[in-house]
Amino acid sequence: MRVDRVRLRNFKCYGEAELGLERGVTIVHGVNGSGKSTLLEAVFFALYGSKALGDRTLDDVITTGEEECEVELEFTHDGRSYRVERRLKLRGDRATTTKCLLEGPSGAIEGARDVRHEVTELLRMDAEAFVNCAYVRQGEVNKLIHASPGERQDMIDDLLQLGALEEYRERASDARLGVKSVLDGQREVLEDLRRQVKRKEDQELHDRLNALESSHADVVDDIERFESQRENARETLETAESVLERHEETREEIADLEEGIEELRSKIAETERKRENAGETLRERRSEREELEDERDGLLGETELETIDADAVESRIEELEARDEELRDDLEDVRVSITERNGEVERLREEADELESQAEQAREEADELDERIENDREAIADREETVDDLDDDVESARSAFDDAPVAFGGAESHLEKLESDREELVSTINDVTAEIRSVENAIEEGERLREAGKCPECGQDVAGSPHVDILEEKRETLATLEERLSGLEDDREELDERIERAESLVEAERRVDRLEENRENVAQLLEEKRESLEDRREQRNRLREEGDEHEREAETKRERASDLESEVADARTELGEINAERGEIKERLETLRRASEIEAERAELDREIETLRQRRADWETMNDERREQLSADREHKRELESEFDDDRVETARTKQSNAEQYLEKVDEKLASLEADRDELQGKIGGVEEKIEELERLRDRLETVEEKLERLDSLYDEAETLQTTYGELRAELRQRNVETLERLLNETFDLVYQNDSYAAIDLDGEYRLTVYQKDGEPLEPEQLSGGERALFNLSLRCAIYRLLAEGVEGTAPMPPLILDEPTVFLDSGHVTQLVSLVESMRDLGVEQIVVVSHDEELIGAADSLVRVEKDATSNRSRLERGRQTEAALLRSD
Ligand SMILES: Nc1ncnc2c1ncn2[C@@H]1O[C@H](COP(=O)(O)OP(=O)(O)OP(=O)(O)O)[C@@H](O)[C@H]1O
Ligand SMILES: [Zn+2]
Numbered sequence: 001m002r003v004d005r006v007r008l009r010n011f012k013c014y015g016e017a018e019l020g021l022e023r024g025v026t027i028v029h030g031v032n033g034s035g036k037s038t039l040l041e042a043v044f045f046a047l048y049g050s051k052a053l054g055d056r057t058l059d060d061v062i063t064t065g066e067e068e069c070e071v072e073l074e075f076t077h078d079g080r081s082y083r084v085e086r087r088l089k090l091r092g093d094r095a096t097t098t099k100c101l102l103e104g105p106s107g108a109i110e111g112a113r114d115v116r117h118e119v120t121e122l123l124r125m126d127a128e129a130f131v132n133c134a135y136v137r138q139g140e141v142n143k144l145i146h147a148s149p150g151e152r153q154d155m156i157d158d159l160l161q162l163g164a165l166e167e168y169r170e171r172a173s174d175a176r177l178g179v180k181s182v183l184d185g186q187r188e189v190l191e192d193l194r195r196q197v198k199r200k201e202d203q204e205l206h207d208r209l210n211a212l213e214s215s216h217a218d219v220v221d222d223i224e225r226f227e228s229q230r231e232n233a234r235e236t237l238e239t240a241e242s243v244l245e246r247h248e249e250t251r252e253e254i255a256d257l258e259e260g261i262e263e264l265r266s267k268i269a270e271t272e273r274k275r276e277n278a279g280e281t282l283r284e285r286r287s288e289r290e291e292l293e294d295e296r297d298g299l300l301g302e303t304e305l306e307t308i309d310a311d312a313v314e315s316r317i318e319e320l321e322a323r324d325e326e327l328r329d330d331l332e333d334v335r336v337s338i339t340e341r342n343g344e345v346e347r348l349r350e351e352a353d354e355l356e357s358q359a360e361q362a363r364e365e366a367d368e369l370d371e372r373i374e375n376d377r378e379a380i381a382d383r384e385e386t387v388d389d390l391d392d393d394v395e396s397a398r399s400a401f402d403d404a405p406v407a408f409g410g411a412e413s414h415l416e417k418l419e420s421d422r423e424e425l426v427s428t429i430n431d432v433t434a435e436i437r438s439v440e441n442a443i444e445e446g447e448r449l450r451e452a453g454k455c456p457e458c459g460q461d462v463a464g465s466p467h468v469d470i471l472e473e474k475r476e477t478l479a480t481l482e483e484r485l486s487g488l489e490d491d492r493e494e495l496d497e498r499i500e501r502a503e504s505l506v507e508a509e510r511r512v513d514r515l516e517e518n519r520e521n522v523a524q525l526l527e528e529k530r531e532s533l534e535d536r537r538e539q540r541n542r543l544r545e546e547g548d549e550h551e552r553e554a555e556t557k558r559e560r561a562s563d564l565e566s567e568v569a570d571a572r573t574e575l576g577e578i579n580a581e582r583g584e585i586k587e588r589l590e591t592l593r594r595a596s597e598i599e600a601e602r603a604e605l606d607r608e609i610e611t612l613r614q615r616r617a618d619w620e621t622m623n624d625e626r627r628e629q630l631s632a633d634r635e636h637k638r639e640l641e642s643e644f645d646d647d648r649v650e651t652a653r654t655k656q657s658n659a660e661q662y663l664e665k666v667d668e669k670l671a672s673l674e675a676d677r678d679e680l681q682g683k684i685g686g687v688e689e690k691i692e693e694l695e696r697l698r699d700r701l702e703t704v705e706e707k708l709e710r711l712d713s714l715y716d717e718a719e720t721l722q723t724t725y726g727e728l729r730a731e732l733r734q735r736n737v738e739t740l741e742r743l744l745n746e747t748f749d750l751v752y753q754n755d756s757y758a759a760i761d762l763d764g765e766y767r768l769t770v771y772q773k774d775g776e777p778l779e780p781e782q783l784s785g786g787e788r789a790l791f792n793l794s795l796r797c798a799i800y801r802l803l804a805e806g807v808e809g810t811a812p813m814p815p816l817i818l819d820e821p822t823v824f825l826d827s828g829h830v831t832q833l834v835s836l837v838e839s840m841r842d843l844g845v846e847q848i849v850v851v852s853h854d855e856e857l858i859g860a861a862d863s864l865v866r867v868e869k870d871a872t873s874n875r876s877r878l879e880r881g882r883q884t885e886a887a888l889l890r891s892d
Pocket of ligand 2 (some may be wrong): 455457458459460
C-alpha cells in the first residue's frame with residue numbers, strides 16, 4: 001500500500017494544504033509545533049476515522065474557530081487506486097461526520113462504519129494493529145516493551161490473523177458445551193416418557209372399548225325400528241292431508257268457473273252491440289260513396305278524358321303542369337327582353353341627345369374661328385403695307401451715297417480721317433501764326449534800333465554792322481508767311497465743308513440700319529400671322545366635319561331606338577297571349593285535381609267499408625267460440641260438483657288426527673334413545689384417544705432414543721475440533737515466534753552494534769529476554785532509554801517484516817511511519833537508524849515517512865517535506881524540499 005496524495009482543510013493547525021507523496025524515504029522536517037505530527041495523524045485519521053483518535057473526540061481535529069473540516073487521502077493498494085474522503089461538522093460543541101466516502105475499483109462505499117471495515121479488510125489490520133506495526137508514534141517507545149506477554153500475544157496473533165483460529169477454537173468449545181447441555185435435557189425427557197408409557201399400559205384400555213361398543217350396537221337397533229314406524233305414520237298423515245287439500249281446491253275451482261261463465265255472457269252481449277253499431281256506419285259510408293260517384297260523373301264531361309282513372313288523371317296533370325312551367329319560362333324571357341329593350345331605347349336616346357349637343361358646340365366653335373380668321377387677314381394687309389413703306393425709306397436713305405466720295409458703309413472711317421486732317425491743319429495754322437507774330441516783333445525792334453542808329457540785329461552801332469540789311473529780308477519772310485497762312489485758311493474752310501458732308505453721310509448710314517431692322521421685325525411678325533391663319537382654317541374645317549359626323553350618328557341611334565320600340569310592342573302582345581293560355585291551363589288543372597281527390601276519397605271509403613265488413617264477421621266468429629266455451633264450462637262445473645261426498649271427507653279427518661298423536665309420542669322416545677347413543681359414543685371416543693396417546697408416546701420414545709445416540713457422537717466431534725484448533729494455533733504461533741525471534745535479532749544487531757548483548761530470546765508465550773555476553777539475562781525494561789528506543793524500533797520493524805512475509809496473498813505493507821525516532825539516540829546510533837531505514841527500503845517497503853530534524857536522516861531522504869507555520873495566520877504550510885536540496889544535504 002502506498003499513499004499518493006493527502007489534502008487537508010481546517011484539520012487542526014492546517015487551513016488548506018495538499019501534499020503528494022512519492023516512493024522511497026520522505027523526511028518531514030520543521031520547527032517544534034509547526035504541524036509535522038499532525039500531518040501523519042491526518043493520514044491515520046483518513047484511514048480509520050475516530051478509531052485513530054484514541055481518547056480524543058472528533059471536535060479536537062477541527063481547527064479552533066472553524067465549523068467544518070475535511071481530509072482526503074488517495075492511495076494505491078495491490079495496483080488499484082482508492083480515495084477516502086471525510087468531512088466533519090461542528091454542531092454545538094460536538095462534531096459529527098457529515099461525509100465519509102471510499103471510492104475504489106469496485107465502486108463507492110459510504111458511512112464511517114462501512115468505510116472503516118473496508119479499510120481494515122484491505123490493509124488486514126485495524127487501527128490498533130496499524131499503530132503497533134506501521135505507525136510508530138511519538139513517545140510510544142515503551143508501549144510494546146511494557147506490554148504483558150498476553151497483550152503482546154493477542155496483538156501479534158491479531159496481526160498475523162491467528163486470532164481467527166483462537167476464535168474457531170472457542171466456537172468449537174462453545175459448541176461442545178452446547179451439545180452437552182442438550183444431551184442432558186434429552187436424557188431427562190427420555191426418563192419421563194418411559195414412566196408415562198408404563199402408566200398407560202396398566203389401564204387395560206382394549207377390554208373397556210369392547211364392552212362399550214356392544215351396548216352402543218343395541219341402542220342403534222332400537223332407534224332404527226322406531227324410525228321406520230314413524231315413517232309409516234307420516235305417510236298416513238300425508239294421504240289424509242292430500243284428500244282434504246284436494247277437496248278445498250275443487251271448491252275453489254267451481255267458484256272460479258261460475259265467475260268465468262258470468263264474464264263470458266256479458267262479453268257476448270257487448271260484442272253484439274258493437275256489431276250493430278258497425279252495421280249502421282257501413283250504411284252511411286255506402287251512401288257517401290254514391291254521392292262522390294255522382295260528382296265524378298259530372299266532372300268527367302269537363303275533362304277530355306273518357307274515364308276517371310287515377311293514372312290517366314295524374315299523367316294529364318303532369319302534362320299540363322309541364323306546359324305551364326314552359327309558359328312561365330317563356331313569360332319570364334319575354335319580360336326580360338322587354339325590360340332590356342326599354343333600357344336600350346332610353347340609352348340610345350340619351351346618346352343621340354349627347355351627340356347632337358356635341359355637334360352644336362363644334363359649329364359654334366367653327367363660327368368663332370371664322371371671325372378670328374377675318375381679323376387676321378386684315379392685320380396681315382396692314383403689315384404688308386408697312387413693309388413696303390420701310391423699303392421705300394431705305395431706298396431714299398441709300399440715295400445720299402449716289403455722288404458721295406465713299407460707298408455705303410465707308411462714311412464712318414471717312415469722317416474720322418477728315419477730322420484728323422483738320423486737327424493737323426489747325427496746328428500748322430497755329431505754328432505759322434506764331435511765326436508771323438515773332439517776325440513782326442523782330443521787324444518792329446529792328447526799325448526801332450535803326451531809328452536809334454543801331455544794328456537791328458545785334459544792337460551794335462550800325463556803322464560796320466553786318467546786319468543792317470536783315471530788316472529787308474525779314475519783311476520778305478513775313479510776306480511769304482502771310483501768304484502761306486491765307487492758303488492754309490482756305491484749305492481749312494474747304495476741309496470744314498467736306499467734314500459737314502461726311503457727317504450727313506454717317507447719319508444716313510445709321511438711318512438705313514434702323515429701318516432695315518424694323519423691316520425685318522415686321523416681316524417676321526407677318527410670317528407668323530400667316531402661319532396661324534392657316535392653322536385656324538384647318539381647325540375650323542375639322543370642327544365643321546365633326547359636327548356633321550355627330551349629327552349623322554345621332555340620326556342612326558334614333559332610328560335604332562324606334563325599331564326597338566316597335567319590337568317591345570310585339571313582345572307585349574306575346575305576353576298577353578301567354579297569360580291567356582296559362583289561365584286556361586289553371587282552370588283545367590283545378591278540375592283534374594278535384595277529380596283525383598274524389599278518386600282518393602272513394603278509395604278510402606272502399607277500404608273503410610271493407611274493414612267494417614271484416615270486423616263484423618270477426619265479431620260473429622268470436623261470439624260463436626265464446627258460446628261453445630260457455631257450454632263446456634257449465635258441463636265441467638256439473639262434473640266437479642258430483643265428485644265429492646261428505647263420508648270421504650270425514651274418514652280423512654279422523655286418520656289425520658290419529659297419525660298426528662302417534663308422531664308426537666314416537667319423537668319423544670327417539671330423542672331419549674339418541675341421547676343414550678351419543679353418551680356411549682363419547683365414552684368410546686375417550687378410550688380411543690387414550691389408546692392413540694399411548695401410540696404417540698411410544699413413537700416419541702423411539703425418536704428421543706435415536707437423538708441421544710446422535711448427540712453423543714456430535715459431542716465427541718466438537719471435542720476433537722476444539723483440540724485441533726488449539727494445536728494448530730500453537731503450532732503456527734511457534735513458527736511465528738521462531739521467525740520473529742530471528743528477525744528481531746537481525747534488526748537489533750543492525751541498529752545496535754554493541755558488544756554487551758549476545759542475543760534476544762522470544763519464547764512461546766512472547767516473553768522477551770535479552771542475554772548479555774556473559775550469559776546473564778535481562779528484562780527489556782532494564783535497558784537504558786536509548787537502548788529501549790532502538791529495541792522498540794527493532795521489534796516494530798521485525799513485526800513489520802514478519803507481516804510482510806508471513807501473510808498469504810498480497811501483503812498490505814503500509815508506509816512505515818516513524819515520528820521523531822531519534823529522540824533518545826546519540827549521533828552514532830542515528831547512523832545505525834539510517835541503515836535500518838535503508839535496509840527496510842531494500843526489503844521492499846515502498847514508502848517510509850520519517851518526522852525528524854536530524855541532519856543525517858535528512859541526508860538519507862529521497863524527498864523532503866518542509867512544514868512551516870505562518871506567523872500571522874497561525875496556519876501550517878507544506879512545502880516540498882527541492883530535489884537539489886535533498887541531494888545536497890545527502891552529499892554532505
Ligand atoms: N484544533 C486545533 N486547531 C488549531 N490548531 C491546533 C489544533 N490542535 C492542535 N493545534 C496546533 O497544531 C500545532 C502543531 O502540532 P504538532 O504536534 O503537529 O506539531 P509538530 O510539528 O509535530 O511539533 P513537535 O516538533 O514539537 O512535535 C500545535 O502548535 C497546536 O497548537
Ligand atoms: Zn550787328
